[in-house]
Amino acid sequence: MKNRISLRSMFVATALALAGLNLAGMGVAAADPVWDRIESSGNIVCGAIPNDPVGSWVDRQTGQWEGYEIDLCRAIAADLSKEMGKEIKPEFRETGWKTVVLDLQSNKIDIWPGMSATPEREKALSMIGPMYGLAFCGVTGKSFQSEGTWESLNKPEVRIATVTGTSIETAFKKLAPNATHVTLSEYSEVTLAVQSGRADIMGADALRCLNVHKSASHAFGDIVFPTPIQSMGSSAGIIKAADRLAPWLKKWSEEKQASGEVKAIFVKVLNNAGFDTSVIPPEVQF
Template sequence: MRLTIRLMLAATCVGLPLMPDATLADPVWDRIESTGTITCGAIPNDKIGSWVDSATGQWEGYEIDLCRAIAADLGKEMGKELKVQFQETGWKTVVLDLQSQKIDIWPGMSATEQRKQALNMIGPMYDLAFCAMDGKTAKVGKTWDELNAPDVRIATVTGTSVEAAFKRMAPKAQHVTLSEYSEITLAVQSGRADIMGADVLRCLNVMQSAPNVFNSVFFPTPIEAMGSSAGVVKSADKLTPWLTDWATTHKADGSIREIFLNVMKKAGYDIGNVPPEVQF
């Protein structure tokens, strides 16, 4: 009797389609595909990163243009043109906004261990080279070996990747760590520090806002950089590998570098300060 029941159940199940494996679903990909819209994060007044153009009312910035480029190629993959919308976020809330799916993607932040536990971190999407800005009267070299000397005073923001990098590359130097870049500018201006250590975007920003304080922007050689990754929700099982391939391809072909240079021009920065070997 039991054998007969088993045979009947087996025969009944033969004609049934296999149920989809729920673990393979990607809610982000599916929502974008069904709605035709991708929602990217945007931080107001983050110059170069994202800002609203007062003349046009449109979002601008490299984070914005990265999202638009991703949307254009993802739309081709899905066989439809995707609309891009931007949702305001902030550094304190961006992880929660991704987890709650208020936004689908944030295209640039450091892949810290804490963020890796909360999100899928993809990339690096781009690299930001470390740079330095010397004071008007400072006499310092332009290589890491020359900066790695007891009489060189380097100012960086406390607790940042920049601070860690300059301490690693120039451990013998005197390191002055302060809470804000405005304080570092004053430290260099007053002669308390010889150079400001930062990343390429910060250097260009500060050079524009305080040209009378600093002599030049330079990139200590050999050039060192920190990577920035894109964040998506952990369940984005289909979007994650697609976006990983996208970042690898467009870093290699130089199109991500072009996005950065174009945005810098819009922001009024002197891209002549960025040598060709800084690739982003």
């Protein structure tokens, strides 16, 4: 009798093990703590960096968070509401560039929707995206005339100023390798170099170009988006265990960029912040 019970137990255990293997082979997803927490709480906690120009800031009159990072989170929450069949409200919790990775890993925030997917961040987080792209551009000195192409910038007599060690520096050196590259430690030094005539053009991304030109348009020439348009992608950071949220978010970002909804978010925020979006060529996407 004991042998019969033992054999039966072994059979049941083997059958369960095989069933588990079959489920794994069918691609049954593991539990996603972030998805489950959002669904049960009805909130998605998004990071927000105070006084991050255009990206996120607190409106002094309303006390509400504003910015394109904030509106991206609101859009994500709205579509998660449809996916989960219940209202998902965006909640904003303060973070910073020095702590955002740790805040994600510790579940202080669920998502930060806009940062470069560096090798270090990819080791620590799942980087989904790009969620949006920022076109490379330049702000010229008052006496510098640009033809508006990478080819015209790719000459030794053209002096391009960028910040040392940034992805912007890497991109401009790759796209205009024959230019004379002036690399400096801070953007304040870069803008001063262009103003003083030490450099002909400041290399940056679309948001920084608009911001610099708005703050001191009298001290510069034009904003140039060299053609063919080249962009730098920004990804969303979430914890690696978010196995269900990651593919949903990837599909969401692809669809929203293709439909133009991401660009609409940026244009709205930029216009509300008083930027002249008419200088952005129509072929520039976000």
